[in-house]
Amino acid sequence: MTGRVNVFYVRVNVELTASRCFNTLSVTGSAICLLNIEITLALCVCCVPRERCIFLFFFIKLKKSIFWNLRRLFYGPLLLTHHQPVMFGKVFSTYNPATGEKICDVQEADKADVDKAVQAARSAFSLGSVWRKMDASERGRLLFKLADLVERDSAYLATLESLDTGKPFLSSFFVDLQGTIKTFRYFAGWADKIHGSTIPTDGEYFTLTRHEPIGVCGQIVPWNFPLVMTAWKLGPALSCGNTVVLKPAEQTPLTCLYIGALIKEAGFPPGVVNILPGYGPTAGAAIASHMGIDKVAFTGSTEVGKLIQEAAGKSNLKRVTLELGGKSPNIIFADADFELAVEQAHQGVFFNSGQCCTAGSRIFVEEPIYEEFVRRSVERARRRTVGNPFDPTTEQGPQVSAEQQSRVLELIQSGITEGAKLECGGKAPPSKGFFVEPTVFSDVQDHMRIAKEEIFGPVQQIMKFKTIEEVIERANNTEYGLAAAVFTTDLNKAMTVSAALQAGTVWINCYNALSCQCPFGGFKMSGNGRELGEIGLKEYTEVKTITMKMSGKKS
């Protein structure tokens, strides 16, 4: 992986011309490597306004054999940790979910590799090490540099992300990459702003606090947003001065490994970040139960979250933060802006092929507008273009794996069996790859499996409600509490519902409006702790109280 920087050359020229009504953005990217593979992208995009991109014109030219070529490129063992060679030659394959074909083999880390990585992270964290002695502002500088490098290589990273996860390239480029860059920059800024306090303690004492890094942090990231989740984890951990042992998901290890190369290029000291691709039950479990790891942060399913917490409890009581599943309610009142509500509710659940922990998968619609809302939602879902992620008109790519695809199809079947009304979709299209049709269920009852379990696929459940008290009660009646939304133009309803919902994030007249400045995390079984924002730093610091005896105290 280390050599990848040398053999790959990615150039992106962005030209931004602002005109009165909209911005015209033209991007030319080219990636050239020693194997003479050439990717040329030319896209002209009009954005009105910036946050809601409508692509008016888009042109992409890919050499026919691109997938084959990239596959060839990735053949052969990739180094798996940032600085350490692997101990065993074991490998696993990562697949292109759009075709089901293998992209390449990646070295598979196991317990012994985790041991090595922890040792590296421990020594990078020892008192007097380069990392511990470094100015906080310099840590920030390194993170900022990392952001610049990600920005430089964004066309390449977006391509890789789409190849490995199946998400549309445009989405990778404009959402995932932007989110990654912004997160690194945001936490870069925090590094020298993590303040302790001096405290007016009683008695003849002087008290102050130091916010110190926790130590070696195990981080286990999921496959739905491999790059963004890597940034959410690395950003605060490094900003606070920790060292990291990170396991990317086995479905999507590629971009994370590339980030490893950029971390080295940016100049982080050896051992500060260690990346180990591997499986949950082996490498993941080794991290969660390791005696030399001081903290573990996990994003993934609630089921695995429980295992992580258990492993922490059984081993060294390492600190645990968890970002887990959700079954987020999205409440639409009759007075809402109807167009906006239909579109946002659609995006709220279908974005990223439904593979979002925040997916608005229980849509509660007020009785008077219920029929019309269902009709329009179905219409919208039918228009959703599903296909090749590298086709610029594609809104939805495949699910990440065959396993996820069959899980989603099984839950759809349960919906039909339990009596929900299938309005559209419901099947896998005949093409190869792990695709699922955009699916809408109406007349969903709260007790049905599709209304209770996290589907993690393009399946929209629409329910009916009458009163505000009723919908609050029903929305909260779940083991999850990650996100929620309410659509209304009535200020009182917005305030009442947003205060009453048991969820870590509530969106009012918008959905999935995530940004790195705002904390994100779950109530109840959706998680422990918060990521992003200033609060996100708390999860990566130990507070040390220092009290000094002092004679003659003065105010």
Added chain:
Amino acid sequence: VWLVTLEKKKVNVKPCVACQCVSFSLQIFINNEWHDAVNKKTFPTINPATGEVICHVAEGDKADVEKAVKAAKDAFKLGSPWRRMDASDRGLLLSRLADCIERDAAYLAELETLDNGKPYAVSYSVDVPMVVKCLRYYAGWADKWEGKTIPIDGDYFCYTRHEPIGVCGQIIPWNFPLLMQAWKLGPALATGNTVVMKVAEQTPLTALYVASLIKEVGFPAGVVNIVPGMGPSAGAAIASHMDVDKVAFTGSTEVGHLIMKASSTSNLKKVTLELGGKSPNIILSDADMEEAVEQSHFALFFNQGQCCCAGSRTYVQESIYDEFVERSVERAKKRIVGDPFNFNTEQGPQVDEEQFQKILGYISSGKREGAKLMCGGGPAADRGYFIQPTIFGDVKDDMTIAREEIFGPVMQILKFKSLDEVIERANDSKYGLAAAVFTKNIDKAHYISNGLRAGTVWINCYDVFGVQAPFGGYKASGIGRELGEYGLDNYTEVKTVTIKVPQKNS
């Protein structure tokens, strides 16, 4: 961009060489454009190492301030690109500005030395890196300056927004032209204000070059406007302008009074001031002598003594007084004064003739009032504004040199016996900017640092400036704090928004 290698600059700078190096516009910077002064006037800026003119710069007056304020006000209008910009993008612009300054560090350092007289080695390794760090620090704050939601009584929902104040007038001094510009621009721009800045007439060059970088990185027009000019004309126009919402001034206490007065007779604009000092530096008998002598020397003589926080009252405990004076004199005599472009030079010229004369006046007063001149005491060269490193021993608290800010390379050493005595004497000043104490004893360190009435106290160190740590004065040394998170307060209006709700729940 005109870059010089370090080697080239070992020779004396001649005015003709200097003119060649000034390859950017020397006009007034308004709306990202360059303008002559309305009245077409210019003023010369001098190389203090030779006393010769470097070049002429457009001289802003009331009419130019008027133009600049209008531009800044327009840039601050609701719906303007600057007001609608994401906070993180404001941060990114500041960060890019820091990158450009870093890119052009050698050139800026050279220009700073040429215009101000400080040694090039210092400009390059102290001033410019601190500028870069300051801008990067505030770049990071842009999207982290958070309001609160507040659990007020009753069925209400309450939150605060931290909004920019509006058009900020900023008047900066000549002792650290680049750095003071960064201290002012960083927090003002991070919080989303627009700026009308007047740079000191002694040292306008680097600020104008930075203006060209501000344009280069893409700040919207009118966000930063820079008007070189004189205090009584351009400065006064800013301080009394009805459309300037806030004024920040760094300079003398005397002018600080005028600024505050102008604010009160015009529109009660917010005022922050960083003014003079007469900072005590207390050396206890248990201190590391070697370290204390060197740090006390640095505390006073750094930047030719032209620091508002200069440790200009060195209180030394009786038992080590004689040895301390002896070693301080030895150190001062070793201080190398000369061509600021020579790498060995520790001390360059004072900034201008006026300062030069003023300092010589203070030295005479010291002698007249009975202090013991231990070394130095006169000009150090036959041209340029160089002054010998000067030390007075046996200084008494009531002497002029122990009470007034000299702003030159003149060190006063005073004797004390007990801790309580020295705290009392150290605090007996109208100033309260900085202070230091040298001791190994943990109790004494805290006892003194808590007892001193000063905005900054250094323990076993001096002049340690981290952009993360606030800086500002007690008493007549100023109002408000710059740097750190506290520095953002001075550029923020807090808006409390309260919403009636049907029913409150925790």
